[in-house]
Amino acid sequence: MTTVVFVRRFLADYARNRVNLLLLAVVPVVFVVVVAGAMADAAKLLGGPGGAAVHTAAAGWAAGFLAGIAMYFQTSATRDTDRRVVIAGLPAARLVAARLATGVILALFASAVALVALAARTGIGTPIRAITGTVMFAIIYLAIGAIVGTTVANPVNGTVIVLFVWILDVFFGPAMGARDWLATRGLPTHFVTLWMVELPSGHPGRLGDLGWALTWTAAAVAAAWVLAATRSRTAGTRLHRTRAGSAARQLGAALHAAWRDARRNPTLWALFVVVPVVFIITADAVTPDEPITLTLTEHGRHIAQTFAMPQVHGATMAPIAIGALAALVGLFTMLDSRDGDRRAALAGLRPAALLCARLGVLSGAALAATAVSLTATALVFDATRWPTYAAANVLIAFTYALIGALLAPMFGRVGGVFIAFLLPFLDIGIVQSPMLHPEPTSWSRLLPGYGGSRILLDGALTSGFDETRPLLLGSAWLVGLALIVAPAYRRTIRPVHQRRRRTAMTGVAAPGAAPGRRHHRLPARRHDAASNSRPGPR
Known part of the structure; x- marks a missing residue:
């Protein structure tokens, strides 16, 4: 029950800035409707599949981008507050569960908007692969955002790291036509993309692309959980x-x-x-x-x-x-x-x-x-x-x-x-x-x-x-x-x-003042001899 209450509070705090909610809905539409066509053309030039494969992958890219950045700030900006809550008696595992659950809800919302945009743009040829792949994208980057958020306090460094991983993953992934090197197989969503857009990989092993994609997802969430729980118990904070x-x-x-x-x-x-x-x-x-x-x-x-x-x-x-x-x-x-x-x-x-x-x-x-x-x-x-x-x-x-x-x-x-x-x-x-x-x-x-x-x-x-x-x-x-x-x-x-x-x-009301309140000048106080008189020493 406590976890549910914390999730509601975390979501309310995120929604307090309406710009966050607006971008959570707008960014997937921009990626899938506006950008995906140009990226499909670029993938074709670079030797990739292009067309529907890139449009489908774009839904996962958008959901992952939003989930990673949102979870980074969910973890990094609230680090000191979370430690105080743990010191006050809340188990660290329960607090981490509330943070991750909040991120999952935001990631699912971004995934839903991206899939709706994909359906409106080109239609969804294989719904199970598209929906499951988009959610796996979001969960993997949710974990990446949490890991970076618990280890990198400076917001410039943290966001650059998350975006750097995302850029490498997108532009050098199989949907954009990158070569199948051993190094590219270590990218977070390499196997998810292969399974999601039905690209024959030819990778050896018994798990297959879906098995490796699920393994990546589970390993990322487990690593984020362990690291976030450990950091929540750690005392001492750097002040910038x-x-x-x-x-x-x-x-x-x-x-x-x-x-x-x-x-x-x-x-x-x-x-x-x-x-x-x-x-x-x-x-x-x-x-x-x-x-x-x-x-x-x-x-x-x-x-x-x-x-x-x-x-x-x-x-x-x-x-x-x-x-x-x-x-x-x-x-x-x-x-x-x-x-x-x-x-x-x-x-x-x-x-x-x-x-x-x-x-x-x-x-x-x-x-x-x-x-x-x-x-x-x-x-x-x-x-x-x-x-x-x-x-x-x-x-x-x-x-x-x-x-x-x-x-x-x-x-x-x-x-x-x-x-x-x-x-x-x-x-x-x-x-x-x-x-x-x-x-x-x-x-x-x-x-x-x-x-x-x-x-x-x-x-x-x-x-x-x-x-x-x-x-x-x-x-x-x-x-x-x-x-x-x-x-x-x-x-x-x-x-x-x-x-x-x-x-x-x-x-005129100042920006940020409560709507409907009027600001008036207070009448000046009378300062006369009678009002300010005090009994002096005798």
Whole structure:
């Protein structure tokens, strides 16, 4: 009975942010209805089955993505609270059961939405395989989110790890046409995908693909249970505090404090190296050596040119990794520093100095991700003009770092992570992809990655610069985002008593105030000699 009560409380806490519920319903639809068609085309180019197999697998990808991120925050953000509850007397196993049950309910909801979208998009040819496979996807990533949540407290590191595993699993799985290496068989949903989309694997063994898929699912849940229960009993917690510091001196102190805070997270910098290197080099390894025709601008003329597919794929992998990493860092830099910056502003530090410090950290992180990605790209691809190619990647990095910073006050942690990953994936990985769209579409020109993507291809594959208009569009996006981020940041770090004072003077309810309440100025108290008189010493 206690477990049921806790599950209800956990679900109510998750549903308190309506954005979480909205994205839990919208993200599967986006993956299955909008993205699956483009990914099926990409799988066909890469030698995969394409068509219905990718559409069916997309339902599992969407459910796994949502379950992994939701369970990570269910486990990581509540670690201290859960320990106090265990110290108060609740058995750790019961608390872990409540957390996992909450994750299962959220995963089943995401799976149901994904399957409904699949039925509306293409129909479900084999319902048992599609339904069972989608649920197994969700449960495996539920366990992955719980494992990462119990071992990685920093939200930037945790979400990057979960997304990194998910990206490797999707893009180098059998549905996307990756080679059947021994290493790819160790991906979490390799066997689930093979059984779900009815791909003949030829793997030796008595269990078969379904047996291995069930084994993976059971082993993942068991590992998550044991690790979460063990960590719930462990005493002691690391506290991650944000220090802040006073015109030029204030800016210097704020920058010093911000960089000191960033250096305390060495795992993030390690991930900045591992994620782009593995992603870019592995993508190049699985790309078939076939020709592809693109429309490029050379000396003011639009011409069709044929290139080897690995050459184009190698050039376009770096901005996807850079955009996703920059957006996530922008999101969590603003979220995690909010309380510390608010206290620093209350103590007298200028908001402009604080904002410059945070943007300095964002710029450094974006440049670090760009440098590592370009180094990895240089191992598999030789750009025609490296300075132009590198500048395009920097433009994409800065753009998505500001987008991530803007998402922080709008969507919070869980919803912000979904959007921070989804936007660069859809924009740069799907809509701007030259492999899927040899010519830019009308829709692609409206997205923030258009300018950087066109300049990138120009520097990678042509000998002269012909992308002035995309450069202006990309610069306009960058300036516009900066002009929006600045007042949003000032609003976020404004001390609460200043908001209340402004509300009292204007009579307008503050954001977050209970609906229907009016805020009035209280009448000033009379301070006269009679009311303040006290008997003095005699």
